Amino acid sequence: MGIYLDYNATTPIDKRVLDYMVDVYTNKFGNADSRTHDFGDGARKIVEQARKDVAGLLGVDSTEVFFTSGSTESSNIAIRGLIDYANSVGKxxxxxxxxxxxxxxxTVKSLKNEGFSVDIVDPEKDGRVKAQKVIELVRDDTLLVSVMHANNETGVIQPIEEIGEALTDKGVFFHVDATQSCGKLVDELRNTKYNMLSISAHKFNGPQGIGALVLRKKRYKLPPVKAISFGGQQEHGIRPGTIPVALVAGLGKACEIAAAEYKKNYTHCLEIKNAVRGLIEESGINYEYNGNQEYCMPNTINVSFQGVESEALMLSSKQYCGISNGSACTSNDYSPSYVLTAMGIDKETISSAIRISWGADSDLEAIKENVGQLIVVAKSLSF
Incomplete structure (x- = not known):
């Protein structure tokens, strides 16, 4: 079975998070919106504490945090929730x-069906988008700019601080997909100016099925985002549906832990990255990193072993480690990676690309041993 090295797809749940969730499931099973008994009050207190923990990690006010099922829903609300406002102001x-x-x-492409015009900016070959290319496209009728913080396939960190600063006085909403960076690049997110931000708990040792949308206030007012589904008035009408108290508690606990441990975790992940890069570079195999390693997450490497098909390598080495060759949401799609294609990388290099990603709980020595075996397999498959 080997070791798990696909943390960018999902992370193992932290035992401290799981233990807390089990306690909530067992003892705090009330509906957080039930206001007539202590069971509801207890559940509501847990939800509001979790909201504070998310806010504390991100450096925002707790009234700016709204719970969702994850980053996909958060991003859909952030983008499509602005349609009515856009129509009213003509942006x-x-x-x-x-x-x-x-x-x-x-989601952005779907706006074309609503009469929107969309500009999509390609990255440079190193996987990083030039901030100026984004900023230069802003015009009088620009409603929204949406840029991810760290790419899920390459780990390349995008210049969101620079973009956010430039957009501050332009009357344009800025949405950041922080799925891969939340709980890891904590200071960077705290220092970025944005209006909306999406996160998922399962990317930093929390449970699957829960996330948050952060809506930053300006002059005490939230962005004019409306719900895109209908039901009750939970989460102030932004996201209807019964709040999953234990999942919310798990997200809050994961945020609490990340806030306390992110500096130590960053150092550990970077130590692993340096070790993995050392193994690759000393092995004698022909390789190429996909993405600028100077602007890259400390827990991610996307690398092509020249002449080695990634599918063959993953199948032949799965007894050593579980890795991937792209985003989990497109793992059943055998077409070339749209991310690497957008970077201008040739098809042969893309077909050899694998993603290795790890976390704060990963064991350095186990990774060195098993990645070493992965490289041995790769060398045996090269042609």
Missing amino acids: KHVITTSIEHKAVLE
């Missing part, structure tokens, strides 16, 4: 990048 131009997660890219 129907949106800018995004070609390397966004499908949750953003497909």
